[in-house]
Amino acid sequence: MPRHTVACTSLALHCVVLEPLPTWSIYYESETLNALCSCVRNVMLALHARSQKREADSIAALFMNSTSSSVSRDPVKFQPLEPHSPWQQTHLVCLLTAVLCHCSKDVHCDAELPLLKQLLLLACNSEHQPTCTAAAKCLAGLVNRMADGDDLRVCINFVLESVSTILDDEGSSSSQLKGLTVWLWLCKSLVMRSHDLAKSMVAKLIGLFSSQLAESAADGFYIVLSDCPDVLSNAAVCNSRLMYRQRFFVETVPLLVAGFYQSPAGDRDPFLRAMSHVLQSVPKQVLLSELPPLMPLLIQSLSLPESNLKTSTLTTLYSLVHDAPLVISQHISTLIPSLLLLSQQAQEMTVRAAALQCLGVMTILPHHMVFPYRLRVIRELAPTLDDKKRLVRKEAVKCRGEWFLLGSAKH
Numbered sequence: 001m002p003r004h005t006v007a008c009t010s011l012a013l014h015c016v017v018l019e020p021l022p023t024w025s026i027y028y029e030s031e032t033l034n035a036l037c038s039c040v041r042n043v044m045l046a047l048h049a050r051s052q053k054r055e056a057d058s059i060a061a062l063f064m065n066s067t068s069s070s071v072s073r074d075p076v077k078f079q080p081l082e083p084h085s086p087w088q089q090t091h092l093v094c095l096l097t098a099v100l101c102h103c104s105k106d107v108h109c110d111a112e113l114p115l116l117k118q119l120l121l122l123a124c125n126s127e128h129q130p131t132c133t134a135a136a137k138c139l140a141g142l143v144n145r146m147a148d149g150d151d152l153r154v155c156i157n158f159v160l161e162s163v164s165t166i167l168d169d170e171g172s173s174s175s176q177l178k179g180l181t182v183w184l185w186l187c188k189s190l191v192m193r194s195h196d197l198a199k200s201m202v203a204k205l206i207g208l209f210s211s212q213l214a215e216s217a218a219d220g221f222y223i224v225l226s227d228c229p230d231v232l233s234n235a236a237v238c239n240s241r242l243m244y245r246q247r248f249f250v251e252t253v254p255l256l257v258a259g260f261y262q263s264p265a266g267d268r269d270p271f272l273r274a275m276s277h278v279l280q281s282v283p284k285q286v287l288l289s290e291l292p293p294l295m296p297l298l299i300q301s302l303s304l305p306e307s308n309l310k311t312s313t314l315t316t317l318y319s320l321v322h323d324a325p326l327v328i329s330q331h332i333s334t335l336i337p338s339l340l341l342l343s344q345q346a347q348e349m350t351v352r353a354a355a356l357q358c359l360g361v362m363t364i365l366p367h368h369m370v371f372p373y374r375l376r377v378i379r380e381l382a383p384t385l386d387d388k389k390r391l392v393r394k395e396a397v398k399c400r401g402e403w404f405l406l407g408s409a410k411h
Contacts, residue, residue: 044102056109083125101141140185193239209270218273225281307348314354360399
């Protein structure tokens with residue numbers, strides 16, 4: 001096992017501290033840098049606490065200092081945490097994350113607070129989007145690892161005040177998107193550890209649904225609840241409470257449902273998008289307990305333009321036909337026309353196929369509920385038999401066959 005993790009990172013740093021900057025280097029490729037970060041993460045996880053502390057302080061000093069004499073014979077400017085530095089330097093912040101966010105929970109670098117402020121400055125002001133995201137991730141990972149107490153609360157409040165000012169300034173959409181990126185990753189950091197300030201951050205996020213950031217804010221729920229391999233994961237030794245996703249679901253869904261019904265018809269899409277992301281992340285048992293008021297939103301989310309959201313909703317509906325047939329039966333008059341429309345007119349093959357699967361499984365619902373739709377479904381599914389994609393044609397034959405057999409002794 002290598003004694004110094006900084007030696008690993010110097011492989012990448014060596015190519016970017018030379019003046020003038022080369023026009024191309026293998027370390028500018030995201031695949032190469034990701035592979036190097038993965039190696040560094042594995043090295044850090046294998047070290048004992050004393051070695052982790054030494055490496056954390058070394059890499060923090062390397063990134064905070066203004067020269068690179070440790071990686072180059074001739075000291076030159078190496079300022080990867082300065083927003084106006086070349087992106088070839090600033091995007092290396094992911095190496096900083098690989099080291100600092102993969103130490104034991106009780107291991108922290110000495111320059112943590114100054115480093116947090118510099119990461120916030122970089123995330124909110126860099127013109128290189130991958131750098132902004134990487135800095136926001138590193139910031140969130142460090143905040144998540146901080147011990148409860150006054151230092152944590154002061155740090156969080158400082159970040160929230162700074163980013164709130166950016167989000168409330170509608171003059172620059174670019175700056176707002178950078179601020180939103182920081183807000184989302186910090187929100188994820190606090191939601192995972194069930195911090196009491198997480199609720200106010202989620203409320204602010206929902207409040208952005210009426211702004212020009214509505215779509216990005218709604219899609220941000222995916223970031224908050226999804227797994228990330230390089231930071232804020234179980235492998236990253238982060239603070240994560242048991243069943244935090246279930247807790248988030250119980251606390252947030254009522255806000256989304258209320259906001260949906262209180263908003264004008266033309267402003268409801270962000271609530272549907274956010275709800276789709278939330279439903280993807282919770283176990284089936286939790287969803288079933290809150291299902292009845294969510295069904296209208298689920299059905300309306302089938303009209304969203306994004307194919308991945310529609311496919312996710314269709315997958316959820318497919319499983320609910322088996323697990324909650326009585327609830328699904330109450331909405332069959334809306335569901336069947338929507339599924340027929342998607343099976344014929346959806347642009348994406350996966351959506352058409354998923355819609356046909358949902359239609360086919362609906363034949364197991366109570367007979368008196370679905371039989372009145374038998375002839376209509378058989379008739380309107382005829383064009384899908386000639387779909388240009390073989391997978392869709394296959395699902396169409398299977399689905400139509402189920403509806404043909406509906407009511408027969410064999411069925």
